[in-house]
Amino acid sequence: MTAPFRLASGGRIDRARPLAFTFDGKRYEGFAGDTLASALIANGVHLLGRSFKYHRPRGILTAGVDEPNALVGVGADEAHYTPNLRAPAVELHDGLVAESQNRWPSLAFDVGAINDRLGRFLPAGFYYKTFMWPRTFWTKVYEPKIRAAAGLGRAPTAADAARYTQVNDHVDVLVVGAGPAGLAAALAASGSGLSVMLVDEQPECGGSLLHDLGATIDGRPAATWVAETVATLKAAGVEVLTRATAFAYSPHNMIGVVERLTDHLKDPDPRLPRERMRHVRAREVVLATGSIERPLVFPDNDRPGVMLADAARAYANRWAAKPGRRAVIATAHDGAYRAALDLSAAGVEIAMIADLRPNPAGPLVDAARAAGLRVEAGAVVTGTRGRLRLGEVHVARLGAGGAVSAPEPVAADLLAMSGGWTPTVHLFSQSRGKLRFDDALQAYVPGTSVERERSAGACRGVYGLAAVLDDGYCAGASAVSAIRGGAVLGKGFTVSADAPGTGGTLGALPHGRNPSSVKAFVDYQNDVTAKDVALATREGLRSIEHVKRYTTTGMATDQGKTSNMNALGIVSEALGLPIPTVGLTTFRPPYTPVTFGAFAGGSRGELFDPVRRTPSHDWAAAAGAAFEPVGQWMRAWYFPKAGEDMHAAVDREVKAIRTSVGLFDASTLGKIEVVGPDAAAFMELMYTNAWAKLGVGRCRYGVMLREDGFVMDDGVVGRLAADRFHVTTTTGGAPRVLQHMEDYLQTEFPHLDVWLTSTTEQWAVIAVQGPKAREVIAPFVEGVDLGNEAFPHMSVRECRFAGVPCRLFRVSFTGELGYEINVPADYGRAVWEAVYEAGKAHGITPYGTEAMHVARAEKGYIIVGQETDGTQTPDDVGLAWAVGKNKPDFVGKRALARPAMVAAGRKQMVGLLTKDPAVVLEEGAQIVATRDYEIPAKMIGHVTSSYRSATLGRSIAIAVVKAGRSKIGESVFVPMPDGVIEATVVDPVFYDKEGKRLDG
Template sequence: MSAPFRLATGGRIDRSKPLRFTFDGAAYTGFEGDTLASALIAGGVHLMGRSFKYHRPRGFLTAGPDEPNALVGVGASQDRYTPNLRAPVVELHDGLVAESQNRWPSLRFDAGAVNDLFSRFLPAGFYYKTFMWPKSFWKTVYEPKIRSMAGLGKAPTAPDADRYTQVYAHVDVLVVGAGPAGLAAALAAAESGRRVMLADEQPEVGGSLLHDVTATIEGRPAAAWVAETLAALEAKGVQVLTRTTAFGYYPHNMLGLLERVTDHYANPDPKLPRERLWQVRAGEVVLATGAIERPLVFPENDRPGILLADAARAYANRWAASVGKRVVIATACDSAYRTALDLKAHGIDVAVVADLRPMPIGPLVDAVRAAGIRVEAGTAVTGTRGRLRVRVAHLSRLDGRGGAHAPEPVACDALLMSGGWTPTVHLFSQSRGKLRFDEGLQAYVPSVSVEKERSAGGCNGVFDLAAVLADGYAAGESAARATRVRAPASRAFPVDGTHPVTGGHLGAVPHSRNPSAVKAFVDFQNDVTAKDLKLATREGLRSIEHVKRYTTTGMATDQGKTSNMNALGIVSEAIKAPIPQIGLTTFRAPYTPVTFGSFAGASRGDLFDPVRKTPSHSFAVEKGAPFENVGQWKRAWWYPRPGEDQHAAVRREVKAMRSSVGMFDASTLGKIEVVGPDAAAFMEMLYTNAWAKLGVGRCRYGVMLREDGFVMDDGVIGRLAADRFHVTTTTGGAPRVLNHMEDYLQTEFPHLAVWLTSITEQWAVTAVQGPKARDVIAALVEGVDLSDAALPHMSVVECRVCGVPARLFRVSFTGELGYEINVPADHGAAVWQAVYEAGQAYGITPYGTEAMHVARAEKGYIIVGQETDGTAGPDDVGLGWAIGKAKPDFVGKRALARPAMGAADRKQLVGLLTEDPATVLEEGAQIVADPVFEVPARMIGHVTSAYESPTLDRSIALAMVKGGRARMGETIYIPMPDRVIAAKVVAPVFYDQEGARLNG
């Protein structure tokens, strides 16, 4: 397709390199150097999307990252599709595929536009008012409808095919923004020989100088000066990052930078990542982020073809794209006069410049008049016409009493506006620096710094080019010297061809039309009008933070870059209060949207989280075992035989273990070695039990409490020597327990000579459980008398198993005769295999975590974190026997003596047997005393564990019930959505209550 609005000459595009692309399926051609926006404007396209709420046709407003309207989805395939990109910052490449968003069925005809006609039913805060009743409608009707009608782009449906990397960097000086101020700052900092990084979001450095075709710096055209300066910076070793947005300012001068590496290539090098996330720690920071032009808030200021004035100038000068053939300019600021002059120089018809100010003066105004362009002072645009593109602007002379005279219609195909400039203080504000409202500039500017940073140029409220360069240089110098004292610029940059700029307007433009019938947009992306803001103040909202949330102004993805100051101006006028009194909403990271991919970096798929595998992992894989995720561990859940489901497999495993022998990989248990002359004294303090008299070679079940007396962890602890304990913890609790131990050792008991070492990863554990356990391991264990007398239940011996050093524990978590063979982790797989082979004669059955859980529940063994929830004391879960009552002190002892810990109605561990033995309760289900109850029911407890017991051939459950031990034999009730289940309270040990099997 031809490009009717491409200017014949000029621009920083390469006309020898045409690029083909499509927008909504139509083919266009641009040039290398174009953005999607500039190429479409050159092609005469302004209709870019439908607005968020009213579905009004919208076009480009800006030429940069502040764009609120022209959001597009880019990508030829779903795995490389990105929604919500701002067209002015999408660089063109050959074959680019882009589409508009938020329209149905088509961009030109959009059904949602009926919202515009019914807008009087959709005032500010309408969702707080309209969709309240009936309550059930919110989830079923209102929310789905609103979500389908409103909204931005659609998330891609395929996984992201691209790669993202993350880089950490340390620099002495980071300069953010490579416009005139940033370039000058980098020059100054580079002189000092310090490590300097210069980052800019655009594809090339230069900022506003890239579209300034009249200014000269040090006698050279601005563009030439930029090129020379860049070469000088690179020669001095400055790291220059383009296409890199500093999006976040974090404490201690940590900045987040997003570098777009390949998006601008048609066929990127597959070795390159799509984006790099830089985390830069800077000694000193110079913020040179420039300023953002404000729109004027006049009725119907949102039609396609209505742009900011300096954006139109940039499109013409930088990209040789004309926004129209005949333009009207509405302004309150001198800078729009530069636009008038530059467009006229390109041969574009500038019909009129309408200036809100009663008497605009100055060299720029004179130059425009001298060029023969009509200038109307004290004149506003009070309305526009044109359905899919602006056709007519209504110009009205202001009457000086807050209204306007009858309008003069002026035909045009583009309407350019300028309400002045807002310093880009986002990063400064993120750094928690304090802003100050400058009455002269009518803008917030940086005042008091918190971090080691300084602002320079436009973001510092300095707009005259010579002053901007000097300000930047001085900022760079002070950064290099690591001082906040700004020396007077030691380098002046002689500048010509530019004029100082003054003027601006905050708030709505006066008009005499019916205020309830017109829409003058403040926040284009969230469709917030001047009327909405005034309504909010009438409804009593005073703080800008409240007005913002009520009207949603400034809450869109652009974070109000173009709208916040106008919103403040309108609220200020409405409630007759000065702007500083109304405040300013908080700026939050990110400055512009950042992809999830860059935050995730390499942490996806297999690299998302480390995987911890047990020594028997490949054995389990071979047997087709499903795995249960326990923290980062993969644990075999059950070992199915052909045709078996979970139920059948678990049932077989438990029965085999109880009747003959089973084996289980217990390597994931946390293990800590407590060593030192005071090891026993330390254990006395950290566990409730008595340890001093525990013989070497003996084990004890230990209970660990927090200082508040609640159960924190448990495990079997073996004494290997007078000064050495082998402590086991729950699988998930190991790091927490070690931290807890270190805490007390370092801070409360530093006089104890004890050393703590995590040995979880060092020892692999094969548990062999069942009546035949001794027979199985007898052939593998060297030189140990395994008889019940020599190695009774709860003992430990250091020996060799299968020829490798081992710690052999005789312990049981199943209630059967059992051993746990600890061997160095490297030998774990071999020993597991050896046990499996030795056990074949007895039909040894490997069992998984599910069978382990069932077996321990049959015996009423608790699992900390399942039966306990951080509010269970040791007595509550039946561990009162484990408290060393004669001990003078241990962690949690005094708290246990509080009256509440002994109250009769505390939740206590009980067993439950359902009346119907086939009914398995649901874990977590609440328990009531009376089957007939009113909602809300009085709950007396909850089910903590529930299984079908293969051993008892019926369902069993453990529960925490108020005063449970006094309720033995009572029937309690578990209400479920469809019925109420009755169950009898019993002791929590269902099988072998006397423990005879342990001593087999």
């Protein structure tokens, strides 16, 4: 099949490698090097989709990722299908399958186009005013319909079959953008001995130089200079990444980069990931992100065949695809004249250049006139005609005072427009850099940097090839100088190229028509028109952020690339305020859409929430244990014997703990090493109790608060040396506590010489609990006297256990004599089995989490997250003794002094004993003060833990009750499904209140 709009020669496509592809089921042919957009243009296909709200026919507007219209779904099957890809950014490969979106039953005939006829009833914000009544209709009628109509592409029905990876990179200099400025910056940084990375979102480096046929650099054609420069950079060790989009600029010079590895391949190596997410941390950054051509805002400026001028030029020069046969060039900037000349050379008839300016002048204007092109000054496009493709352009003359003459119809299938250029400041804005408005450029440019960054070239308003190259080179040299010192020197490139040109316009063009009867689009992707923006100002919106949300202009994936400045121009004119006063919307990451897979990386399926297993897991499974998930861990719940249910097994296990010895795997406890000269000072600040005077070899129970004074975590802490603490946390709290510590260390206490290391996975922890615990472990312990005086409760010693390096803690969560044997995780199973075999003579019994819960509840020990819900202070849960009264400061100290934190009537932890000992309360059950309560009931607390205690021969419960300690001895009532249960408030310590059993 011959592509009717394919130029016979030229372009950067490989004509020796034809590629077949389909679009909406029809077969076409392109070449290696094509994009889906260029291949469709070459085949005469300009209608690619329907618009979001009005379902208007839409074609290709741009030649890059700023494309708002031509969004397509790509994929041969559901497992490889991706919606909402930009056709100009989709590389062609053999067998590619693409489809248009947001249309039914077909692209040419879409019933949703009725919305275009009903447009007068669908103004900006119509849903805020329309779907109000009746109120019951919102959830049953309005919301489902709105949700069904929202969106463009469809979500695939099958799981993504591709694989994604994530890596961390550290470089000295990162250059974003491989156009002329970026290449020059990388060239300046190369050879410095520093690590340099250059990233660009396109398949090849060069940017605008790839379609600038007349430019030369240092005596070589621009494309040749690009190829030689890239080769030089790679030879110098610069990491050059193409198909790599820098999509987010985070604090501390962390740049998110997504590298696409296989989408351009027909049969990729299955071992390759589809995309690689790179977290790049750079010492210095150069942003060379270029600029975006602005559309013109006039009636019906969205028909297929209406395109940005430089995009039309790129399709002709870079991809040898003629975007039309007869063109009108509408412009307010000299750059469009360059496009007119190149399109004319490619065989496109230029019907007219309609220049909005009254007296355009300059080398490019002169060249167009010399070439015989018709130039109309003071001319404005007032509308277009055509059904599924542009057929006619209406051009009028501007008179005095903005008067518009009767329009002249001009036959054309291509309208190439240019309103000037907008620097691409998205990444700079994301970095929290301050933008400033340049009156001469009528655009925002980078101002004050916050990060170690500098912008170069067109993204900071520098135009003209020579100036861009010099600016880029100086930026690269500046990045090197910032690291190494030394002078910043330029290079001096010899350049032959067109002048950059001047001009530009913002806002809507005059058209002399009734504004309410036309659609002049500002934001193509969201179907926002000039009258929508004007309506927002009439309805009282003054902030551009409010206008953005009311109209949706600049929202979603477009992030204002082609719409933002024109919207600002319209608001500025409507309010009579200068643009800087109107302000600028926030550019949010990602710069362009990023697949969910890239963010997920390997965290999918079973790896989304990996199951972590303790060292004794396989042993416990073989012993018939039942398991329960605790956070990410799979833990032994109980060990039933033949004929036992859970309750019988737990009763037996608790009895073993109380009378002989129990064996428990506590490896899931979070473990953090706090090390450094200021370790004790850091611990004093992070925990409520005192640590400076804790002796080496001793342990202390620690309570950690959030900044608001509420209990966040707890655990036993052992001091191994003057500068080293072994901190344990709750199983689920380990990552949260480490993050909390790191946050304060980095932001509030950076003066402290401390470092933190998670050692949760390093240590297996085997708890041996019960009266015979010492007898069981004694044969294995080398170098430690286990006697009560030498090794009392709440002590820690480093020793060897069964020949293995060990940190031996004498601690207990059961109230019995207890030890926790910490050995390297690889030895955990072997040590567990050795202890179990030695303990058989003493009646050792492995026990699970349920028995552990019962035993600790009998002793009144709390579990953070069960007795607490984020609103308890230490005093509320009976831990006031753990708060250092004379400590000058710790996290949460000031919050504890707030009146509400010490007010009478706060919920306090107490014990509950049901009147009927056989009744076990439900955890979470609410508590009321009287049996005959009114509805709605006034709740005074709730049950946090409830168990049947074989030790006590009855049920026990822990609860939080308003002013609970003052109610000890009183009755409260717990509504349950089987009736209201009466219980007596008691002290929460049910067993061995004196703690004598801890001493064995």
